[in-house]
Amino acid sequence: MKLRPGILCLLVAVFGCAIEADAGHRFILQGNKRLAVVDSGGKVEWEMPWGGIHDVHVLPSGNFMVQQGPAKVVEIDRATKQVVWTYDSANSNGNAGRKVEVHAFQPLADGRVMIAESGPARIIEIDRAGKLLHEVKLKVDNPHPHTDTRLVRKIATGHYLVCHEGDGYVREYDATGKIVWEFEVPLFDKERRGGHGPEAWGNKAFAPVRLPSGNTLISTGNGHGVIEVTPEKKIVWQIGQHDFSPIVLSWVTTLEVLPSGNYVIGNCHAGPGQPVLVEIDPRTKKVVWQFDGFKAFGNSVSNSQFLDLSTPSLR
Numbered sequence: 124m125k126l127r128p129g130i131l132c133l134l135v136a137v138f139g140c141a142i143e144a145d146a147g148h149r150f151i152l153q154g155n156k157r158l159a160v161v162d163s164g165g166k167v168e169w170e171m172p173w174g175g176i177h178d179v180h181v182l183p184s185g186n187f188m189v190q191q192g193p194a195k196v197v198e199i200d201r202a203t204k205q206v207v208w209t210y211d212s213a214n215s216n217g218n219a220g221r222k223v224e225v226h227a228f229q230p231l232a233d234g235r236v237m238i239a240e241s242g243p244a245r246i247i248e249i250d251r252a253g254k255l256l257h258e259v260k261l262k263v264d265n266p267h268p269h270t271d272t273r274l275v276r277k278i279a280t281g282h283y284l285v286c287h288e289g290d291g292y293v294r295e296y297d298a299t300g301k302i303v304w305e306f307e308v309p310l311f312d313k314e315r316r317g318g319h320g321p322e323a324w325g326n327k328a329f330a331p332v333r334l335p336s337g338n339t340l341i342s343t344g345n346g347h348g349v350i351e352v353t354p355e356k357k358i359v360w361q362i363g364q365h366d367f368s369p370i371v372l373s374w375v376t377t378l379e380v381l382p383s384g385n386y387v388i389g390n391c392h393a394g395p396g397q398p399v400l401v402e403i404d405p406r407t408k409k410v411v412w413q414f415d416g417f418k419a420f421g422n423s424v425s426n427s428q429f430l431d432l433s434t435p436s437l438r
Contacts, residue, residue: 154420227275242268291326330378
């Protein structure tokens, strides 16, 4: 049933967040051993069997670039659902015999692919033949192939923004590997608590986004929120676990800025009755859309990418 805008606004005003409504969003995500595109009405329009991921991109062709297993990056042809390109970080460019996990990668405009390799603690750029074109060594205080990095992005300056999950730091590296900015995600005077759900607490940063202002958005993982930090390392905006009751934020993962200026965050390990994706208007700190995909996609939806305006039609 479609809701008239006035009725929807009334519901938002009364209950503090919008019900799951058709806001025109389409997106790709993974959960319950399926990779899927969900249409604007919340229905799956494309899917295939697939294991867990920590990053996902839609290429200009409409094909998908995703993680396969712990250390492979692959391209999936959307029409045939076949893998048409593979790079295996565990057995390439000096990594044979090493423990390697890949939690972040990025297709670049010039045809290169950036890959962050946890274990070797480096960022590499390769061509589609797998040739190593560039390498940046990373600083890791608490080395482990599962936690050296989470999401990593090459930004417009040519620098790399890196979430170091095990260190609780976001570091910005220049092309030579020099750290030009870093920020330790605070614990806000709380003790660390184990677990993956709402009961946990920590500073295992997951995703960084550099805003046009020069500030940096950071999803804080088991810190259950998002913070905006200035170049001078001052927190000027933040949202926390219980800011959107009855929504409870858990392991906050995906962090995407939409053309509207709204933020989309991933709410991983939040349990039944909680949305796996939440769209927030940062100006009002109101939830304007949510996707409750627990039944269809389970409790470990860590990444998504919206398809509304930035990619070709997948039909």
